[in-house]
Amino acid sequence: MTCSEFLAQLDDLIDDKVSVRMRTDLEEHLRGCEHCVITLSTTRKTIEIYRKHVIYELPNELRERLQKAILAKCKKC
Amino acid sequence: MSTIQTQGTEEIHPDILLVNRARAGDVEAFEKLVRQYDRQVFRIAQHITQNREDAEDVVQDAFLKAYEKLNQFQGNSKFYTWLVRIAVNESLMRLRKRRTGRMVSIDEDVETEEGSMPRDLADWGPDPEEQYGQSEMADILRKTIQGLPPGFRVVFVLRDVEGLSTEETAETLGLSIPAVKSRLLRARLQLRERLNRYFRNRNKDGVK
Numbered sequence: 001m002t003c004s005e006f007l008a009q010l011d012d013l014i015d016d017k018v019s020v021r022m023r024t025d026l027e028e029h030l031r032g033c034e035h036c037v038i039t040l041s042t043t044r045k046t047i048e049i050y051r052k053h054v055i056y057e058l059p060n061e062l063r064e065r066l067q068k069a070i071l072a073k074c075k076k077c
Numbered sequence: 078m079s080t081i082q083t084q085g086t087e088e089i090h091p092d093i094l095l096v097n098r099a100r101a102g103d104v105e106a107f108e109k110l111v112r113q114y115d116r117q118v119f120r121i122a123q124h125i126t127q128n129r130e131d132a133e134d135v136v137q138d139a140f141l142k143a144y145e146k147l148n149q150f151q152g153n154s155k156f157y158t159w160l161v162r163i164a165v166n167e168s169l170m171r172l173r174k175r176r177t178g179r180m181v182s183i184d185e186d187v188e189t190e191e192g193s194m195p196r197d198l199a200d201w202g203p204d205p206e207e208q209y210g211q212s213e214m215a216d217i218l219r220k221t222i223q224g225l226p227p228g229f230r231v232v233f234v235l236r237d238v239e240g241l242s243t244e245e246t247a248e249t250l251g252l253s254i255p256a257v258k259s260r261l262l263r264a265r266l267q268l269r270e271r272l273n274r275y276f277r278n279r280n281k282d283g284v285k
Binding site: 007010011014035038039041042043045046047049050051052053054055056057058062063066067069070071073074075077 | 104107108111112115116119120123124132133136137140141144145198199200201205206211214215218219222233237238258261262265266268269272273276
């Protein structure tokens with residue numbers, strides 16, 4: 001397996017959607033390719049970091065104001 | 078997510094019960110849906126519009142539109158997916174208004190060099206973000222994701238941040254499944270490449 005072929009399967013590997021046979025091939029490639037080991041681990045980490053940090057928080061005060069405005073308009077519908 | 082088991086094998090999602098009550102005029106039922114999803118709608122809107130005021134307006138307009146169109150909700154998709162679709166459309170409309178003269182589309186496929194084979198690789202260690210304070214980290218993540226083309230950004234946010242499936246993301250954005258997959262791969266790799274600059278730089282003396 002080449003690095004390009006590995007990359008084509010990267011998302012399915014991360015999302016745990018590869019067949020048993022494909023997984024075996026990918027793992028075999030990883031054993032001999034540090035480049036792809038790092039690509040896999042840092043891409044996984046990228047997703048994990050974006051999931052972990054809420055970068056656009058809705059402050060409570062604004063949240064309540066928006067909720068009131070929405071419901072007031074709904075009641076007039 | 079919890080569901081209510083009916084006598085047969087069919088399960089009714091609690092959102093559907095709230096939608097049915099709201100359709101019958103129960104505004105409190107709709108209020109529960111607003112409280113459940115307003116944070117997610119705000120985040121998605123902010124990611125797409127990159128503008129706080131627009132994101133606030135999108136939250137209001139998306140829920141109002143959903144309320145007005147509740148009768149059109151078919152129930153064969155999740156209420157959340159349906160709501161996100163409305164919010165994405167509202168967000169894109171606002172983005173286009175602000176960027177008059179500049180083409181804004183999530184349909185265009187952007188060819189970039191980033192997102193192909195990763196270069197300049199270095200491992201990040203187990204907790205790369207611990208080198209930064211919380212607000213510094215949030216700034217880095219905002220700056221990094223803002224640099225993605227809108228069509229990649231929205232796929233990454235729906236799929237990886239908000240947890241929609243590939244099929245739901247495709248349905249929400251009106252894209253094919255292969256298009257969602259291709260954008261997701263490139264979005265993930267581009268973000269990885271850009272974050273690498275921050276994590277690798279600080280690590281360069283300590284990591285092989």
